[in-house]
Amino acid sequence: MDCPHQPQPLVAGEHHGHAYAGCDACGGRFIGKGLLHDALGHARDGALRRERLEALPASAVRCPADGQTMHAAVHEGIEIDVCPQCDGVWLDAGEFEAITQRRKARQRRKDDDEPPEDDDSSDGELIEGVVEFVGEALGAIFDVF
């Protein structure tokens, strides 16, 4: 599986049994269907889901897993690219970064009294936060429209 932006094989990672893949060249990440299954579990009405996904503007990014044109969803000002075929999600490095920064800011506001933690988040922890965000975004697309 190659990066959609350049001929660079994606490096597979794993978090709690869920697979994701990252590009060492551009820093983009692909989060596969397995990881998003739970987030999407309540919104699996196939026809409706597909209709809403395809109503989103087409993205310049093609799914690294199956080559489908992805659709661009914007949630809280951050764009995520979603594949209509496999539910995979592509995040450019800047989008990934924006989500993790936002999560950290949110966390800091929550524990105002706590001393700031060292920034030693593992890739897996970052992915967990990103998956949560993507789950919210997809929930908004499939349920709230």
Ligand SMILES: [Zn+2]
């Ligand atoms: Zn890349």
Ligand SMILES: [Zn+2]
């Ligand atoms: Zn796909």
